[in-house]
Amino acid sequence: MPNTKSIGIAYADQQLSMLTINAPVTKTASFTLADDETFVIANGASANVTVTLPAANISAGRVVVIKNLSGTYTVVSASSNVQPRTSSTAGTAILAASAGAWAILVCNGSNWVVMAGN
Secondary structure (H helix, E strand, C coil), X not given: CCCCCCCCEEECCCCCCCEEECCCEEECCCEECCCCCCEEEECCCCCXXXXXXXXXXXXXXXXXXXXXXXXXXXXXXXXXXXXXXXXXXXXXXXXCCCCCEEEEEEECCCCEEEEEEC
């Protein structure tokens, strides 16, 4: 039986004959990640973009991809719940102030883990 857990991907039917992924959304200010948002383009217009990620204990397995278009402003989490690629210590940093920087975050049930990015 296929996995039908919602992670921002809508299945057309149980046989996965068609796969639809939600379109990217652009954020220019701080926001709370919605259930249907998987791909986020952050473009801070006048300040760092703070993301309120869903609670980890109910988001295990969820994947979020974030890209920063701002070369001036960073992307951070509202809580110390993000583990960087090089450490298991959770903090708030997601993306540096670097246009084109991106990160793939996967929730492990306790934190959001940066699995890949630049």
